[in-house]
Amino acid sequence: MNGAFERVGIRPLPPEPAAKPQRRRGAPVLSAVLLSAIAAGCLACGLFAAKDPSYMDLEHCAVPPGNAFWFGTDTMGRDIFSMIWHGGRLSLFIGVTAAAVSTVLGVVFGAVSGCAPGWLDAALMRLTEIWLSVPSLLLTVLLQAALGRASPLSLALVIGASDWTAIAKVVRTEVRQLRNSEYILAAKSMGGGFFYLLRRHLAPNFIPSILFMVVMNVRTAIAAESTLSFMGLGLPLETVTWGSMLSLSEKALLSGAWWIILIPGGFLTVTLLCVTSLGDYLRKSASRRERNL
Amino acid sequence: MSIWNMALGWGKRLLTLLLSVFLLVTAVFYVSRLAPGDPLVAYYGDRVERMTPDERAWAKDRLGLNDPITVQYVRWLGRALHGDFGISYQYKMDAAEVIASRAGNTLILGGAGFVLTFSLSLLLGVLCAWHEDGPLDRVLCKLGTAASCVPEFWLSLVFILVFSITLRWLPSSGAYSIGGGGLGDRLAHLALPVSVVVAGHLWYYAYMVRNRLLEEVRADYVLLAKSKGLTKGRVMFRHCLRNALPSYLSLMAISVPHILGGTYIVETVFSYPGLGTLSYESTRYQDYNLLMLLCLLSGTVVMVSGMAAQFINQRLDPRLSARDAAGVREP
C-alpha cells in the first residue's frame, strides 16, 4: 500500500459527466397536442368537412347530432360540424392577428415610454390609463365604428388595438429596470448607442418575459371576438366564427337545442384552455430562468 | 412630509384626474359621432324609414345633430357643466334619470359579485399558499385556471341551460318576476348572474393573493420570525398576510370598475336591467347623450378607484410612506 501514500500533488479532475438533458417538468403536452389537432383541423377543413358551412338546409333546422349531421344543425339549418372547422379557422386567425397587433403596439409604446425622459414617460403612462378606463367592450365598438364595416381583419385590428396596454406596461417596467443594470452601463461606457443597446441587450432580455403575455393575448383576442360576435357587435351572422355561431343560442335555449350552445362553446373553451396552459408554462419557465441567472 | 405637501400632492392628482376624464370624454364624443348608423332610429324607431328628407332634416335639427361636431361638443360641454346631460333618445327621458333608475340593479349585482369575489379569493389564496405545492393547492390551481378560461357569456348560457331549462331551479332572466316579488325572488334572480361574475373573476384574484403571500413567505424576515419560535399560522397571518394586505386592498380598489364593468355581458345574457344592458343599447343605437354620460361615469369610477388604490397603498404600507420621507434616517 505504499504507492497509495505517495505525494502526487494536484491532478486534473476527470471531466464531469455531461449533465443529462432532462425532460422539462410540467410541459403541457396534452394542451399542445389538442391545440395542434384543433389548429390542423381548422386549416385542413376543406378535406374532411365537405359540407358548405354557410348552406342553409331549411328542411333540417335544429337537427340533433346524428349520422347525417355529426354535430347536428343550427336553427338556420347549417351543418355545425363543418361550421366548427371553418369558423375555427377565422376565430384562430383573428386571435393570432390581434395578438400580433397588440404586441407590436405594446412593445413600441412600452420601449419608447421606458427610454423616454420622465415627463414624457408620465404623459404616456397617463394615456394608457385613460385608454384602460374606457370599458373594453365600448372601446372595441367605438373603434370598430371608426374603422367602418366589420370584417375579420378589421375586427382583429380593433381587438388588437384595444388590448395592448398590459404588454406596454410590462415592457416599460422591464426596460426601466434593465436601463439601470450594470451591463447596460458597461455597454454604454464602451460607446453603445441607443439602438445597439435595444437590439443587443434590452430585447433579448425582455422578450422571454413578454412571450407569455403574447400567448395570453391570443387567448383574450379569441375570447373577445366570440363575445363581440355573440352580442352582435362583431362579425355578422353570415360570417361563420365560433362566436357568431353562438349568437343563435337565444333561440336554441328556447327550443332546448343544447348542441348549438355546447358544441361550439366547448371547442372555444378547450382552445382557450390549451392556449392558457401553454402561456402558463411559458411564464413559469421564464421565471425559472430568471431565478437561475 | 408636511400636511401641506401632502395636500398639494393630492390636489395635483385630482387635477390630473379631472384632465384625464375631460380628455376621455372629448375623445369618446368625437369618435362616437364618426360611427355609421342613425341616431334618429333610437328616437323615432321604425318611423324613420318613412320620413321624407325634409322631415329628417327637421328631426335632426330638433336634436341638434345638424351642427358641426365641434359646435355640438361645445354645447354639450356647456350644458354638462351645469348638470344637464341632455335626454336619452331611446327613453325620451333625462339621461341622468335613466341611469339613476338602472344604477341600483347594477350596484346590487356588481356589489354582491365584488364582495363574494374578494372574500372567496382571499380565502382560496390563503388556503393555496398554506398548502403550497400540496395536492389541494395543485387541484385548486388547475381548477381555477380552467374556470378563468371559460368565456363569461358561454358560462351564462350553460348555467341557463342547466339550472333554468333542464333543472328549472332558477329563473333565467330579469331582476325580478313580473308583478314584483319579495327578497327571495330578487335573490333567485341574482343567483345565476352573480355566480357567473364571481366565477369569471375569482381565480385571477385568488392566484394573486396566493403568489403575493408566497412572495412574502420566501422573504428573509420569515426565517427570523420562525426562529423566534412563532408557529406557522402566526407567521402566515401576523407577518405575511399583514404585509400582503395593503397591496391586496389597493388591488381591490383598482378592480371596482373591472367587476362593475364585467357585469356588462352577464346583464345582457340574463336580460338584467342594469347599466350594462343600458350601455350596450346606447352604443348599438347611437343614443349619444346616454353614451356620453355612461362614459363620464365609468371614466370617473376608474380614475377615482385608481386614486383610492394609491391612497390605500400609501397609508397602510409604512415602507411606502417612508419612501416619501426618504433621507430621514436614524433620529
Next chain:
Amino acid sequence: MPDEILLDVQRLTHRYPLTRTMSVKALDNLSFQIIRGEIYGLVGESGSGKSTAARCVMNLYRPQTGKILYKGIDTCYPKAFRANRRMLQASRQLVFQDSASSLNPRMKVCDIIAEPMRLQRITPPRGTLRAEAEFQLKYVGMDPGYLDKYPPELSGGQRQRVAIARALAMEPELLVADEPIASLDVSIQAQIVNLFKHLQAEHGFSFLFIAHDLAMVEFLCDRVGVMYRGRLVEEAPAAQLFARPLHPYTQALLSAIPIPDPRRERARRPLEFHGEELPPESVWIEASPRHFVLKDGRDER
C-alpha cells in the same frame, strides 16, 4: 522624467436628488490625481461615495460641479467629450463589482469579450473577433472552452475574469475597477488580485482600484486615498498610509480590521471614530512628503 498626470479630478461635487427639495451629497469637493502607470486605491465604507466617483470618471454620471481632466481633456464638458469620444471610450475601461449583473446573461462569453471591439469597430489584431476573444480569455487564465458559455454558467471568479478580459481587449490606458473583488470568496479574491497585479505590470495601464477591503488595497496599490462621506480625508503612498495613518478616521478604519491571530486579536481594542460630520472649515495639508491629510481647521488656529 516628471510624473505625467493621466487623470486629474478637480473639486467634484455630486448630489443625488431624493425628492424635489432634498438631496444626498455623494461627492463633496473631491480632488485627486492619477499618474500614468500607477495603481491608485480609493477606499471607504459604504456610502462614502467611492462608486459615484468611479462612475463620474467613466462619464456615466455627470457631476454637478467640478472638472475631470483625462489627458488634459475635460470629459465633463460635452463638447470636449464628443470631440474625443472614440479615444475616451476605448482607452478607459471599467470593471464592476458584481459580475453577475455587469455581464449580459444572454450573451456568450466570446461576444461579451468582443463587444467593445465591435462597438469601436477595431480590426482585431488576431484576425477574427473570436480569435481575439480566445486570446484575451487565455490571457486572464481561463480555458478557451468557456468561449461558448453564458455568464450564469460560470462561477463568480470566472465571471470577473471575463469582465477583466473584456476591459483589457481594448488595451486601455486607464482601468477603473469598482469593488471588483467584494463579492468573491477569499481564496478567489487572492487569485483576482494577483491577476490584476500581473496584468498591470505587463500592460502598464493606470489603475483606479476601488475597494473597502484595506488589506487587499495595501497589497495592490501604490497610492491610496481614504474617503469619508464624499470627501477625501487622507492620501498617501500605501506603505506610509498603513504604517502611519494620520486622520482619526483612517486610524479607526485600520484598527477595525480583525487580525487573524487569536491571542493578539483578543488583546486588542479597536479605535472608534465619532466625527459624524467633517467640519466644513477643514483644510487639506501635506503632513509629510506626498502624505496629505484633512485637518480640522479649528485645530490649526
Next chain:
Amino acid sequence: MPELLEVKHLSVSFFTHTGEVQAVRDVSFSLKAGEVLALVGESGCGKSVLCKSIMKLLPQTAKIKSGSILVNGADITHYRERDMHKLRGRLFSMVFQDPMTSLNPAMSIGEQIGEAVRVHRPRLSREALRARVLELMALVGIDRPEERMGLYPHHFSGGMRQRAVLAIALAGDPAILFADEPTTALDVTIQAQILDLLRDVQHKLGTATVFVTHDLGVVARVADRVAVMYAGKIVEIGTAEEIFYDPRHPYTWGLLRALPALSKGRDTLYAIPGMPPTLVNPPRGDAFACRNEYALAIDYQEEPPMFQVTDTHYAATWLLDPRAPEVTPPSGGGIHAG
C-alpha cells in the same frame, strides 16, 4: 461538562431540478454550554445550511438524509414543525446575514422584539412586556430605546438593524445562538462594534454560540473553537489556538496563507489554485485533493477519516496517517505564536 448540542454524521441534501445537491456530508461536532464555535469556509461549503438544518429552517426541497441532532441529550432529528416551534427562540435562535432583509419591513422594531418575548411568555402584562423589550434593546446597545421602539426598520442603519435582530434572537433566553455571517453585510467599523457586542452579550448571558463566517480575522476575535468546512464536510476542528498556530489540514494552511496580511512585502498573494467542486457530483476521494499540492495518491481514491491530533483537535487528511510521508507545512500556514 455535558454536551449541549451534538450533531452526529449529519447529511443534508437539496433536491433540485439539476439533481441532488449534497450540501452537508457526514458532519459531526458538539457544542458545550457557553462556548463559541466558529464555522469557517468559503461560500457554498454548507456552513449556513448546517445551522439552518439544525433549526429546521430549510426550504422543503432540503432533506436530512442521515445522522442525528441531539440537544441536551434529546434527539430532535425527526421533530415536526409543531414540535420545533416550541424549541425555537427558547432553546436556540438565529441571527442572519443581511439585516436589511431579515426584519419585517412593515412592523415596528418594538413590536417585533415584543412578539419574540411574548411567544414564550404569553401571560406577560403589557408593562412587563414593555420593560422587557426596553431591557433587551438596552442590552444590545440601542440608545434611547423608548424613542426607537415605535420606529420601523427602514429608519435604522445596518448596524442598528443587526442589533435589533440580536435583541429578537436573545428575547427567549436561548441556550444556543446561531450567528450566520452576522457582520458580512456591514462595514468594517460597524463589524468591529457588532463583534464586541456579541462577545459582551455572550459573556453576560453565557449563551453558547455557533458563529458562521468566512473571515479568519473575525474567527480569531470571537471563537473558542473552530471548525473548518470544505465541500460540505468538516475537514478540521480544534481550539482557536490549535487551528491558528498548529493547523494540520492543507486546506486550513491554504486559507491562512491566502490572508493578505501574511503576504506583506511579497510580490504575489498566495491563492489556493482552482475552484471548489460542485456539490451535485462531489469528486471521489478527498474533495480538496484537486486543489491540494500535498495531495497523496490515496486522496483521489478514498475519503480520509478524522484523525485525532489532540483531545480537542481533529483533522480529515491522509497526511496524518502514520504511513504518509512527512510534510512540513508551508510558512504562513500557521501563525507562529508570540
